[in-house]
Amino acid sequence: xxxxxxxxxGTACPGPITDLIRAYRKASNGDIIILQxxxxxxxxxxxxxxxxxxxxxxxxxxxxxxxxxxIKVTAKK
Amino acid sequence: xxxxxxxxxxxxxxxxxxxxKLVAQLSEEIKQEKVSITIFDKKETQxxxxxxxxxxxxxxxxxxxxxxxxxxxxxxxxVVHANCASxxxxxxxxxxxxxxxxxxxxxxxVSTGCSPDYSQIPGLKEANxxxxxxxxxxxxxxxxxxxxxxxxxVVGIAGLPYKCPPSPNEAAFMADEYLRRHERRKNVDxxxxxxxxxxxxxxxxxxxxxxxxxxxxxxxxxxFNTDSVDPAKKEITSLEGETLKYDYxxxxxxxxxAEFLKGTDFSxxxxxxxxxxxxxxxxxxxxxxxxxxxxxxxxxKAGVEAHLEGIVVANNIATxxxxxxxxxxxxxxxxxxxxxxFHHATFVVGTYDRPVEKIKPSIMNYTEKKVMEEIYWxxxxxxxxxxxxxxxxKDYFSEGTS
Ligand SMILES: Cc1cc2nc3c(=O)[nH]c(=O)nc-3n(C[C@H](O)[C@H](O)[C@H](O)COP(=O)(O)OP(=O)(O)OC[C@H]3O[C@@H](n4cnc5c(N)ncnc54)[C@H](O)[C@@H]3O)c2cc1C
Numbered sequence: 213x214x215x216x217x218x219x220x221x222g223t224a225c226p227g228p229i230t231d232l233i234r235a236y237r238k239a240s241n242g243d244i245i246i247l248q249x250x251x252x253x254x255x256x257x258x259x260x261x262x263x264x265x266x267x268x269x270x271x272x273x274x275x276x277x278x279x280x281x282x283i284k285v286t287a288k289k
Numbered sequence: 290x291x292x293x294x295x296x297x298x299x300x301x302x303x304x305x306x307x308x309x310k311l312v313a314q315l316s317e318e319i320k321q322e323k324v325s326i327t328i329f330d331k332k333e334t335q336x337x338x339x340x341x342x343x344x345x346x347x348x349x350x351x352x353x354x355x356x357x358x359x360x361x362x363x364x365x366x367x368v369v370h371a372n373c374a375s376x377x378x379x380x381x382x383x384x385x386x387x388x389x390x391x392x393x394x395x396x397x398x399v400s401t402g403c404s405p406d407y408s409q410i411p412g413l414k415e416a417n418x419x420x421x422x423x424x425x426x427x428x429x430x431x432x433x434x435x436x437x438x439x440x441x442x443v444v445g446i447a448g449l450p451y452k453c454p455p456s457p458n459e460a461a462f463m464a465d466e467y468l469r470r471h472e473r474r475k476n477v478d479x480x481x482x483x484x485x486x487x488x489x490x491x492x493x494x495x496x497x498x499x500x501x502x503x504x505x506x507x508x509x510x511x512x513f514n515t516d517s518v519d520p521a522k523k524e525i526t527s528l529e530g531e532t533l534k535y536d537y538x539x540x541x542x543x544x545x546x547a548e549f550l551k552g553t554d555f556s557x558x559x560x561x562x563x564x565x566x567x568x569x570x571x572x573x574x575x576x577x578x579x580x581x582x583x584x585x586x587x588x589x590k591a592g593v594e595a596h597l598e599g600i601v602v603a604n605n606i607a608t609x610x611x612x613x614x615x616x617x618x619x620x621x622x623x624x625x626x627x628x629x630x631f632h633h634a635t636f637v638v639g640t641y642d643r644p645v646e647k648i649k650p651s652i653m654n655y656t657e658k659k660v661m662e663e664i665y666w667x668x669x670x671x672x673x674x675x676x677x678x679x680x681x682x683k684d685y686f687s688e689g690t691s
Contacts, residue, residue, distance in 0.1 A: 220587075234449050234450070237514065287529045288529060289516075289530030
């Protein structure tokens with residue numbers, strides 16, 4: 213299992229979700245993607261993305277102006 | 290006193306405006322042979338890349354987009370007709386592909402753009418026609434479109450990143466317009482695919498174009514992550530195992546930076562150059578810069594960014610050399626036009642601090658886009674900076690603060 217730490221801090225829409233999709237292409241089922249961002253849109257966007265792709269949203273954290281979304285890759289064929 | 294050498298790698302949109310601006314600001318120093326500027330690029334013909342869509346979906350002749358590179362490089366700039374094979378920033382040295390010649394520099398600006406990377410998606414190259422490789426490849430889409438009477442055209446985003454974020458959506462609208470004008474739309478499906486959760490990733494623009502997709506009967510498949518294409522079966526498979534049949538494929542491939550940037554300590558794991566997003570200096574090197582599509586800043590890969598970044602970098606190098614003037618910073622301003630068909634367009638506009646705005650498609654926006662096409666080549670010579678300043682106002686650059 214690999215953990216992909218993606219630093220999207222300072223990038224605004226569509227930054228973080230672009231970085232998530234790029235990491236997802238490299239990842240395999242069972243891998244973890246940890247996405248850090250300062251764009252508050254990252255949480256609803258990542259939730260919607262997980263719901264639509266059927267990957268698992270493990271948790272979201274908020275620390276002042278920083279957000280962290282953890283996703284487990286489960287939907288790849 | 291030894292000559293101060295400025296090296297520009299790449300003579301595209303970013304490289305040309307940077308050298309024009311440097312020549313303008315350092316004219317005295319160049320005349321007195323205190324400063325020399327050299328541009329490295331083996332390309333002998335430059336193309337107006339936004340015009341690839343016109344070639345692909347309106348049948349514009351490829352020749353209309355081409356200009357000999359030698360007519361574009363400003364007077365006073367030396368040209369080396371060779372690509373860079375390696376860049377050693379610490380030792381101030383470029384080695385060219387041709388004859389492995391060595392050149393040293395005091396300042397370097399990397400502006401080598403990006404290009405389609407078909408290796409990421411098996412089968413895509415054999416199956417696809419794109420409007421990113423060059424004008425001649427784009428014209429093959431039009432030759433195909435002229436023969437389409439029925440079936441499914443699939444357009445959209447096959448992988449990230451790519452240049453000009455609205456261009457895949459424009460392809461959907463322009464294919465629709467062509468087929469409607471030729472009364473062949475009835476038996477043709479147009480399907481747009483994207484790995485994003487919306488038809489256009491930024492919500493304000495999505496709100497504008499989603500209703501148009503319904504109106505024009507353009508189907509969409511969001512969160513579709515293209516994994517591979519089977520040209521024999523004419524089928525696309527997603528990373529999640531979904532499949533989609535096509536008859537004609539005009540997808541946007543993922544893009545890659547120039548080969549010599551991969552594996553360097555100043556680029557990320559894919560080769561995009563790591564820079565400060567405001568003054569564009571390459572991390573840890575205050576005399577080296579990367580502008581335009583090749584850097585890793587969090588804005589779209591578009592000509593407007595390359596232009597405004599070039600203005601900032603040229604000013605800062607000139608100020609450093611001449612010892613007068615103030616430092617400038619890039620605001621993150623983006624402005625990509627999106628044609629929505631039938632002489633209408635919207636713009637994707639934002640900065641680092643301002644999210645993308647909602648701008649309704651209009652004939653006025655379309656006219657603005659057409660004006661830009663007319664002044665494009667002259668603008669690379671710096672002839673329209675008054676217009677850029679007027680248009681972009683405080684987004685043209687910021688001054689004094691980082
Ligand atoms: C279909 C389409 C539509 C577009 N629409 C728009 C739009 O509406 N608005 C907008 O702002 N932008 C648009 N763009 C994007 C715009 O054209 C690019 O973002 C812009 O050209 C980037 O400038 P650049 O200098 O970074 O790269 P380029 O202009 O691509 O120039 C890169 C140069 O580097 C050279 N080079 C490469 N490797 C080397 C090497 N090893 N050594 C030396 N030289 C090298 C190349 O030969 C080339 O000349 C569009 C692009 C396309 C394809």
